[in-house]
Amino acid sequence: xxxxxxxxxxxxxxxxxxxxxxxxxxxxxxxxxxxxxxxxxxxxxxxxxxxxxxxxxxxxxxxxxxxxxxxxxxxxxxxxxxxxxxxxxxxxxxxxxxxxxxxxxxxxxxxxxxxxxxxxxxxxxxxxxxxxxxxxxxxxxxxxxxxxxxxxxxxxxxxxxxxxxxxxxxxxxxxxxxxxxxxxxxxxxxxxxxxxxxxxxxxxxxxxxxxxxxxxxxxxxxxxxxxxxxxxxxxxxxxxxxxxxxxxxxxxxxxxxxxxxxxxxxxxxxxxxxxxxxxxxxxxxxxxxxxxxxxxxxxxxxxxxxxxxxxxxxxxxxxxxxxxxxxxxxxxxxxxxxxxxxxxxxxxxxxxxxxxxxxxxxxxxxxxxxxxxxxxxxxxxxxxxxxxxxxxxxxxxxxxxxxxxxxxxxxxxxxxxxxxxxxxxxxxxxxxxxxxxxxxxxxxxxxxxxxxxxxxxxxxxxxxxxxxxxxxxxxxxxxxxxxxxxxxxxxxxxxxxxxxxxxxxxxxxxxxxxxxxxxxxxxxxxxxxxxxxxxxxxxxxxxxxxxxxxxxxxxxxxxxxxxxxxxxxxxxxxxxxxxxxxxxxxxxxxxxxxxxxxxxxxxxxxxxxxxxxxxxxxxxxxxxxxxxxxxxxxxxxxxxxxxxxxxxxxxxxxxxxxxxxxxxxxxxxxxxxxxxxxxxxxxxxxxxxxxxxxxxxxxxxxxxxxxxxxxxxxxxxxxxxxxxxxxxxxxxxxxxxxxxxxxxxxxxxxxxxxxxxxxxxxxxxxxxxxxxxxxxxxxxxxxxxxxxxxxxxxxxxxxxxxxxxxxxxxxxxxxxxxxxxxx
Numbered sequence: 001x002x003x004x005x006x007x008x009x010x011x012x013x014x015x016x017x018x019x020x021x022x023x024x025x026x027x028x029x030x031x032x033x034x035x036x037x038x039x040x041x042x043x044x045x046x047x048x049x050x051x052x053x054x055x056x057x058x059x060x061x062x063x064x065x066x067x068x069x070x071x072x073x074x075x076x077x078x079x080x081x082x083x084x085x086x087x088x089x090x091x092x093x094x095x096x097x098x099x100x101x102x103x104x105x106x107x108x109x110x111x112x113x114x115x116x117x118x119x120x121x122x123x124x125x126x127x128x129x130x131x132x133x134x135x136x137x138x139x140x141x142x143x144x145x146x147x148x149x150x151x152x153x154x155x156x157x158x159x160x161x162x163x164x165x166x167x168x169x170x171x172x173x174x175x176x177x178x179x180x181x182x183x184x185x186x187x188x189x190x191x192x193x194x195x196x197x198x199x200x201x202x203x204x205x206x207x208x209x210x211x212x213x214x215x216x217x218x219x220x221x222x223x224x225x226x227x228x229x230x231x232x233x234x235x236x237x238x239x240x241x242x243x244x245x246x247x248x249x250x251x252x253x254x255x256x257x258x259x260x261x262x263x264x265x266x267x268x269x270x271x272x273x274x275x276x277x278x279x280x281x282x283x284x285x286x287x288x289x290x291x292x293x294x295x296x297x298x299x300x301x302x303x304x305x306x307x308x309x310x311x312x313x314x315x316x317x318x319x320x321x322x323x324x325x326x327x328x329x330x331x332x333x334x335x336x337x338x339x340x341x342x343x344x345x346x347x348x349x350x351x352x353x354x355x356x357x358x359x360x361x362x363x364x365x366x367x368x369x370x371x372x373x374x375x376x377x378x379x380x381x382x383x384x385x386x387x388x389x390x391x392x393x394x395x396x397x398x399x400x401x402x403x404x405x406x407x408x409x410x411x412x413x414x415x416x417x418x419x420x421x422x423x424x425x426x427x428x429x430x431x432x433x434x435x436x437x438x439x440x441x442x443x444x445x446x447x448x449x450x451x452x453x454x455x456x457x458x459x460x461x462x463x464x465x466x467x468x469x470x471x472x473x474x475x476x477x478x479x480x481x482x483x484x485x486x487x488x489x490x491x492x493x494x495x496x497x498x499x500x501x502x503x504x505x506x507x508x509x510x511x512x513x514x515x516x517x518x519x520x521x522x523x524x525x526x527x528x529x530x531x532x533x534x535x536x537x538x539x540x541x542x543x544x545x546x547x548x549x550x551x552x553x554x555x556x557x558x559x560x561x562x563x564x565x566x567x568x569x570x571x572x573x574x575x576x577x578x579x580x581x582x583x584x585x586x587x588x589x590x591x592x593x594x595x596x597x598x599x600x601x602x603x604x605x606x607x608x609x610x611x612x613x614x615x616x617x618x619x620x621x622x623x624x625x626x627x628x629x630x631x632x633x634x635x636x637x638x639x640x641x642x643x644x645x646x647x648x649x650x651x652x653x654x655x656x657x658x659x660x661x662x663x664x665x666x667x668x669x670x671x672x673x674x675x676x677x678x679x680x681x682x683x684x685x686x687x688x689x690x691x692x693x694x695x696x697x698x699x700x701x702x703x704x705x706x707x708x709x710x711x712x713x714x715x716x717x718x719x720x721x722x723x724x725x726x727x728x729x730x731x732x733x734x735x736x737x738x739x740x741x742x743x744x745x746x747x748x749x750x751x752x753x754x755x756x757x758x759x760x761x762x763x764x765x766x767x768x769x770x771x772x773x774x775x776x777x778x779x780x781x782x783x784x785x786x787x788x789x790x791x792x793x794x795x796x797x798x799x800x801x802x803x804x805x806x807x808x809x810x811x812x813x814x815x816x817x818x819x820x821x822x823x
Contacts, residue, residue, distance in 0.1 A: 009054065009105070009106075009107030009108070010051060010052075010053050010054075010107055010108045010109070010110065010127075011053055011054065011055050011056070011057065011100055011105055011107060011108070011109045011110070011208070012048055012051075012053035012055075012056045012057065012109070012110040012111075012112075013057045013059060013093055013096035013097065013100075013109060013110070013111045013112075014031075014041065014044065014045075014056070014057070014058050014059070014112060014113070014114040015059050015089060015092045015093060015096075015111070015112070015113045015114055015229075016029065016031040016041060016058045016059060016060050016061075016067050016113075016114035016115075017059050017060050017061030017062055017064075017083040017086065017092050018030055018031075018061075018062065018086070018113075018115075019062045019086070020033070020062075020115070020258075022258050022259040022411065025414060025416075027063070027066075028063075028066070029062060029063040029066050029067050030115050031067060031113075031114035031115045032063075032066060032067060032070050033115065033257070033263065035117055035257075035263070035266060035267070035270070036267065036270045039070050040114065040115045040116075040117065041058070041067065041070065041071060041114040041115070042070060042071065042074060043117065044114060044116060044117075044118070045071065045074070045075050045078065047118065047120055047123070048110075048123075050120065051110075051123070051127065053110065054077075055077075055079050055099070055100075055103075055105075056075070056077065056078050056079065057078075057079050057080075057081055057096040057099055057100075058071065058078055058079070058080050058081070058114065059080075059081050059082075059083050059092045059093070059095050059096045060080055060081070060082055060083070061082065061083040061084070061086060061092070062086070064080070064082060067080075068080060079099070081095045081096050081098075081099055082095070083095045087220075087226055087227055088220070088224070088226025088227040088228055088229075089113075089226070089227070089228060089229035089230075090215060090218040090226070090227030090228050090229045090230075090231060090232065091218075091226070091227040092229075093111050093211075093215060093229050094215040094216075094218075094227070096111075097109070097208075097211055097212050097215050100208055100212070101212055105208050106208050106209070107208060108127075108130060108205055108206065108207060108208070109205070109206045109207075109208050109211050110123075110203070110204070110205050111203075111204045111205075111206060111211065111229065112202060112203040112204065113202055113256070115256065115257065116202065116203065116254060116255070116256055117254070117255040117256070117257075117266055117270070118203065118253065118254050118255075119250070119252070119253040119254070121249065121253065122140060122201075122203075122248050122249070122253035122254055123203070125246060125248075125249070126138055126140055126203065126205055126246050127205065129244070129246045130205045130246075133242075133244060135207075135241075135242040135243060135244045136206065136207050136210035136236055136241035136242050136243060137204060137205070137206050137207070137210060137211075137232070137233065137236055137241070137242070137243045137244075138204070138205045138243075138244050138245075138246050139153070139161060139164075139200065139201075139203070139204055139233065139243065139244070139245055139246065140200075140201040140202075140203040140204075140245075140246050140248055140254060141153050141161075141197075141198035141199065141200065141201060141245040141246065141247055141248070142198060142199045142201055142247070142248050142251055142253075142254065143198055143199070143247075143251070144196060144197075144198060144199055145199060145251060149167050149258065150167060150199040150200055150201075150202075151164040151165060151166050151167065151199070151200035151202075151230050152164065152165045152166075152167065152170060152192075152193075152196040152198075152199065152200070153196060153197055153198040153199065153200055153245060154182055154192065154195045154196055154197070155195075155197045155198075155245065156183055159244070159245070160237070160242060160243055160244055160245075161233055161237065161243040161244065161245055162182055162183040162233075162234070162237050162243075163180070163182055163183070163233060163234045163237065164200050164230035164231075164233045164234075165180060165192065165230075166222065166224075166228060166230060168224065169222055170189055170192065170193070173188070173189040173192075174188075174189035174190065180192050182195060183237065183238075197245075198245060198247070200230065201248060201254040202254075202256065203254060204229070204232075206232075210236055210241055211232070213235075213239075214231075214232035214235045214236050215232065217235050218231050218232070218235070219231070252269050255269060259410075259411045260410050260411065260414060260415060261407045261410050261411055264410075264450075264454065264456070264457050265457060267454060267455040267456065268455060268456040268457055270455075271455050271456065282494050284344060284383070284491075284492075284494075285491070285820075286344075287820045287821060287822050288346050288491060288818045288819070288820050289344035289345065289346050289383075289491075290344055290345070290821075291341065291343070291344055291345070292332055292335055292336050292341055292345045292380070292382075293336070293341050295332045295345065295347055295380075295819070296329065296332055296333060296336070298821060299325055299328055299329040299332065300329060302325070305821045305822070306325070306821065307321070309819065309820070309821060310324060310325060312530065312814065313349070313530060313813060313814045313817070314374065314530070314811070314813050314814075315530045315531045315811055315812065315813055317374075317811055320374055320811060320813075324374075324376075327376075327378060327466065327468065328347060328349070328378060328819070330394070330466060331347070331378045331379075331380050331394065331464060331465075331466035332345070332347060332380050334380075334392070334394055334464050334466060335380040335382075335392075335463075335464040338392045338462075338464055339382065339390070339392075339462045339464070342382075343382045343383075344382065344383075345380050345381060345382045346380070346381050346488055346491050346492070346818045346819075347378065347379075347380050347818060347819040348378070348379045348380075348381065348484050348487045348488050348491075348816070348817070348818045348819075349376045349377070349378050349379075349484070349816065349817065349818075349819070350376060350377045350378075350379070350480040350481070350483040350484035350487065350525050350526075350816040351372035351373060351374070351375065351376045351377075351469075351480065351525060351528070351813055351814075351815065351816065352372070352373050352375045352376070352469040352475035352476050352477060352480055352525070353370050353371065353372050353373065353475065353476050353479075353480075353521055353524035353525050353528065354370070354371050354373055354475070354524075354555060354557070354769060354778055354810070355368050355369065355370055355520060355521070355524065355769075355770075356369045356370070356371065356533060356555075356674060356686075356690075356778070356780075357369045357667075357670050357671045357674040357686075357689060357690070357693065358520065358667065358668075358670075358671030358674070359667060359693065359697070359743075359767075359768065359770075359771070360577070360663070360664060360667065360743055360745070360771070361602065361603065361664055361667050361668055361671065362517070362518030362519060362520030362521075362523075362536075362538055363516070363517050363518030363519075363520075363538075363578060364518075364578075364581055364601050364602035364603055364664060364668075365537075365538050365539040365600075365601030365602065365603035365604065365668075366538070366602070366603045366664070366667060366668040366671055367535055367536060367537040367538070367544060367603075367668075367671050367672060368520040368523065368524065368535070368536050368671060369533055369534070369535050369536075369671060369674040369675060369678075370520070370523060370524030370527075370528060370533065370534050370535075370536060371524070371528055371532065371533045371534070371549060371555075371812040372524060372525060372528035372812060372813050372814065372815050373475065373557070373810040373811065373812065373813065374810055374811045374813050375467075375468050375469040375470070375475065375810075376467065376468065376469065376480070377465060377466075377467040377469060377477065377480040377481050377483075377484045378465070378466045378467060378484075379463055379464070379465050379481075379484040379485065379487075379488055380463060380464045381461040381462070381463040381488035381492060382461060382462045382463070383459060383461060383492035383493075384459055384460045384461055384462060385459060386405070386459065386460060387405050387406065387407060387457055387458065387459060387460050388403065388404070388405045388460045389402065389403070389404055389405070389442060389443075389446065389460040389461055389462075389463070390402070390403045390460075390461075390462045390463070391403075391439065391442055391461075391462075391463050391464070391465065392463075392464045392465070393438065393464070393465050393466070394464070394465065394466035394467070399438045399465075402438075402439040402442070404439060404443065405460070406443060406446060406447055406450070409426075409427070409430070409447075410450075412426050413426050413427055415447070415450060415451050415454070416451075416454075418448065418451050418508055418511070419511075421447075421451065422511045422512050423647065423648075427512070428514075431512065431513060431514055432514075438465075438481070440512065440513045441478050441481045441482050441485065441510070441513065442463075442481070442485045443512060444482050444485075444509040444510050444511075444512035444513060445482050445483075445485035445486040445489060445505075445506065445509050446458055446460070446485070446489060447509065447512060448486075448505050448506075448508055448509030448512070449486065449489055449490070449493075449495065449505060449509075452497075452501070452505055453493075453495060456493075458489060458493055459492060459493055461488055461489065461492060463485075463488065465481065465484070467480070467481070470559050470776070470806065471563065472563035472774065472775065473559050473560075473563070473769075473770070473774075473775045473776045474768070474769045474770015474771060474772070474774070474775025474776045475557070475769065475770065475775070475776060476521040476524075476525060476770070478510070478513070479506070479510060479521040479522055479525060480525050480816075482506050482509055482510050482522065483506050483522055483525045483526055483816050484816065486502065486505060486506050486509065487502075487526075487816055487817075487818060488818075490502070491818060499526070499527065499543075500540075500541040502526060503519045503522050503523045503526055503527070503541060504519055504541065506519065506522035506525075506526070507519025507520075507521075507522045507523075510522075514571045515571055515574060515575070516574075516575050516578055516648045517574065517578075517771070518538060519538065519541075520536065520538075523536040523541075524536070524815070525815060525816050526815050526816045527543060527815050528812070528813070528814060528815035529546055529814055529815065530812065530813050530814040531548055531549060531812050531813075532546040532547065532548055532549065532812060533546065533547050533548075533549050533674075533675070533678055533812065534546050535547075535671075535674065535675040539600075539601055539603075544675065545675055547675050547678045547679045548678075549678070549812050550678065550681050550683065551783070552782065552783050553683055553764075553780065553781065553782060553783055554780075554781050554782070554783045554785075554786040554809050555778055555779070555780060555781075555809070555810055555812075556757075556778070556779040556781060556786050556789045556790065556807060556808070556809050556810070557769060557776050557777075557778055557779075557807070557808055557809075557810050558753055558757070558776060558777050558778075558779065558789075558790075558793050558797075558806065558807040559775070559776045559806035559807070560747075560749055560750050560753055560774060560775060560776065560777070560797075561798075561801070561803040561804070561806060562747060562749055562750070562773075562774035562775070563774055563775075570773050571649075572649045572650050573649075573745075573773065574745075574771060574772075575648040575649040576646075576649040576650075576652060576655075577660060577743060577745070578648075579645050579646050579648070579649060579655070580655050580656060580657055580660045580661075581602050581660060581661065581664055582602075582645045583628070583633060583637070583642075583645055583646075583655060583657060584602075584624050584657045584658070584660070584661040585599060585601070585602055585605070585661075586637055586641065586645070587623070587624050587625070587636065587637070587657070588605065588620055588623060588624060590636065590637070591623045592620060592623060595610060595620070598610060602661070602664050602665065602668065603668045605617060605620060605661075605665050606665065606668060606669065606736075607736075613723070614723055614734070614735065614736055615719075615720045615723045615724065617665060617736060618716045618719050618720050618723075619716075619720065621658055621661060621662060621665075621711070621716055622713055622716050622717075624657050624658045624661055625657055625658065626656070626657065626658045626659070626711060626712060627654050627655065627656055627657065627658075628654070628655050628657055629653060629654055629655075630642070630646075630651070630652055630653060630654075630655070633655065656742070658711045659709060659710075659711040659741050659742035659743075660741065660742065660743055661741070662711050662739055662741035662742075663696040663740065663741025663742060663743040664741070664743070665736060665741075666692075666696070666736050666737055666738075666739045666740070666741055667693060667696070667741075669735075669736045669737040670689045670692070670693055670737045673689070673737060674686065674689070677689075683764055683780065684764055686764070686765065686780065687763075687764025687765025687780050688738075688764075688765065689737060689738075689765070690764075690765030690766060690767040690778075690780060691758065691765050691766070691767065692737070692738055692739070692740050693740070693767050694746070694751075694754055694766065694767035694768055694777075695709075695740035696709075696740035696741045696742060696743050696744075697743050697744060697745045697746040697767070697768050697772060698740075698744070698746055698751050699744055699746050699747060699748060699751060700748045700751045700752075701751075702755050704748065704752075708742075709740060709741065709742040711741065711742070719734045719739070722734035745768065745771065745772025745773060746768050746772060746773075747772075747773060747774060749797075749801070750768055750774070750775075750777060752797065753766075753777050753793065753797055754766045754767065754768075754777055756792055756793060756796045756797055757777065757779040757781075757789055757792075757793070759792075760779075760781070760785060760788055760789050760792050761785060761788065762781050762782040762784065762785025762788065762789075763779055763780070763781045763782075763785060763789060764780045764781060764782070765779075765780045766778065766779045766780070786809045789807065790805075790807040790808070790809070793805070793807045794807065
């Protein structure tokens with residue numbers, strides 16, 4: 001609907017001087033905050049241009065030049081007035097009104113904040129009513145709602161506005177037993193509340209003379225000690241002037257924002273108003289979301305649809321299907337005990353994973369070779385209409401009940417950039433104080449999805465978690481929890497997410513708990529297929545293919561019972577090793593400029609990617625110091641780059657660079673070859689690469705003495721000479737994939753377990769299973785040798801250490817999914 005041309009002169013004063021501290025963007029004026037993809041003040045001026053306000057005045061103060069830079073190119077006719085001191089909205093309006101007085105302007109004057117989001121029809125109604133009734137002041141008013149910060153409208157028996165009382169003053173008056181003069185009648189706070197008829201929308205249309213007179217008579221007798229623009233109402237009313245309310249037709253016609261949470265709600269509202277789909281109107285998938293009692297019946301009665309579904313997930317292993325059906329059933333029953341039978345729930349399962357080859361490199365662009373194993377996190381979730389999460393755990397002793405909303409955190413820290421968010425001191429401090437809290441992994445998924453979908457509020461869940469993945473064992477129990485939560489939130493919020501986006505969301509989401517790893521674990525948990533090994537590549541993300549795990553071979557997982565917890569010390573060590581990679585890559589780019597444009601990630605330092613002979617890689621490594629002090633690295637790379645690369649761990653005097661670089665470069669070569677070896681059933685070769693890979697993580701040898709792997713110039717020169725020789729054995733031994741390097745994330749007991757496994761007949765290879773500093777090993781063996789591996793591990797490791805045996809033959813199963821049965 002078109003807007004009518006004005007019948008008389010109208011001016012506009014937009015208040016744009018506020019600091020907007022609660023928006024948490026100190027370098028962005030509040031009025032320049034993007035709303036629906038455009039700065040708030042630009043949206044407003046585009047709308048007001050339809051009314052031909054002349055003059056249009058912006059009162060600026062805080063970051064005034066930034067406002068001008070945003071506005072002037074598109075609206076050159078706008079005039080700016082500077083408010084040098086922030087003394088309140090009334091004081092700001094007075095700066096603009098003085099310009100009108102100097103020009104002897106006598107028409108109508110619109111006064112409003114520059115950060116409002118207003119529908120055209122609301123302003124049209126205000127203008128039309130003002131012209132029809134000719135009041136001294138017309139104020140847009142909404143019904144009393146849930147806005148605790150909006151000024152309260154008090155009207156007289158004739159319907160005119162007598163006063164607008166700021167919410168802070170009303171609360172203060174009640175606490176201090178103060179009174180208000182309302183049209184000559186003294187009322188206390190409770191009596192005043194009974195006279196409230198609406199909420200102020202902060203949009204005023206004055207007669208010019210009434211505005212200027214009222215502004216000249218403002219005081220600062222209020223809680224904030226400021227000149228309130230709302231006090232013009234009290235002055236005009238007591239002076240016998242007419243002040244009328246104009247009701248908005250819809251609560252969403254005028255919206256304001258004071259913090260990032262408010263902004264999320266506005267973004268969602270704008271999408272709905274524009275007809276853009278947020279998918280929340282789409283019904284829940286009834287094959288996934290079913291009443292909890294219906295899930296109980298289906299799982300308990302073992303109907304054919306359930307049996308088929310479980311067979312597809314659990315490799316048609318009858319005993320495994322029966323075991324998992326009971327686990328799923330118990331978790332749904334626990335949900336009913338905790339939250340009742342109302343509503344519909346999804347049952348999500350997220351397995352642990354093994355990375356057969358490709359440790360410590362997914363975050364550097366290397367590929368990983370993953371299979372999901374038959375240990376899972378199970379999450380039963382019911383969608384909520386708010387952003388609250390209520391969570392219960394089957395192990396209530398170790399994992400206490402949770403209830404949280406992330407709104408409080410979002411009001412303290414900006415969520416625009418994920419890396420900035422997780423590195424913020426407030427977030428870091430909160431996570432440190434809650435170290436080990438299982439709720440951090442639930443928050444990680446919710447927050448990262450909220451950052452991904454900033455045009456809507458992510459709704460929360462009532463959920464119950466039951467899991468049988470050993471904790472802190474290097475089998476990704478925590479990552480599985482992140483993935484399960486993300487899956488439930490995506491389904492409950494009807495989010496459109498690609499597989500790549502989902503994996504990235506989960507991988508980066510886990511940065512919230514303090515790690516800075518990649519998304520390899522999450523890719524394995526989400527993308528694995530029953531009975532298969534998946535090769536996943538990064539930067540860009542892709543699935544390189546799937547190969548069936550050979551049936552004549554077994555993968556045995558042995559838990560060291562040393563918990564690889566992400567303690568502050570372990571996180572620091574993980575992040576320091578990642579930084580060593582990055583420092584080494586930057587040194588190579590700087591010292592070998594001919595390759596600088598072709599090396600972005602560690603994985604790019606390879607013969608295939610650079611188009612060079614393997615010997616050239618050893619020559620590049622000679623250009624990397626074996627060790628370097630922090631002072632040397634600052635001097636070579638520059639202070640800013642050094643600080644950026646090393647910001648995620650504590651201070652270090654010395655970095656080990658060359659040996660770690662060799663490990664990562666060689667592991668990229670090993671991981672690239674893994675799928676080919678599986679496809680061609682070259683299991684002996686795969687086992688050999690597992691042994692070499694673990695040697696790169698070793699900290700002690702078979703004699704129990706510390707190991708030291710030298711990557712000095714003599715070692716590299718010898719490999720170059722070997723490759724140049726015509727001796728097949730020397731050339732073969734010098735191949736990059738057979739070099740262990742030294743990443744050193746194992747512990748002595750893990751090394752001993754690997755040695756016990758390798759001494760077992762029928763074992764082809766063994767290595768650390770997770771990120772390190774504890775957890776599990778994985779053992780590749782001929783199928784008939786698997787029981788011997790378990791027996792020998794019991795005899796030579798668990799019994800001497802006096803710990804409960806924890807070795808198991810694992811089955812490759814399907815990746816994360818929600819149970820789905822058509823009804």
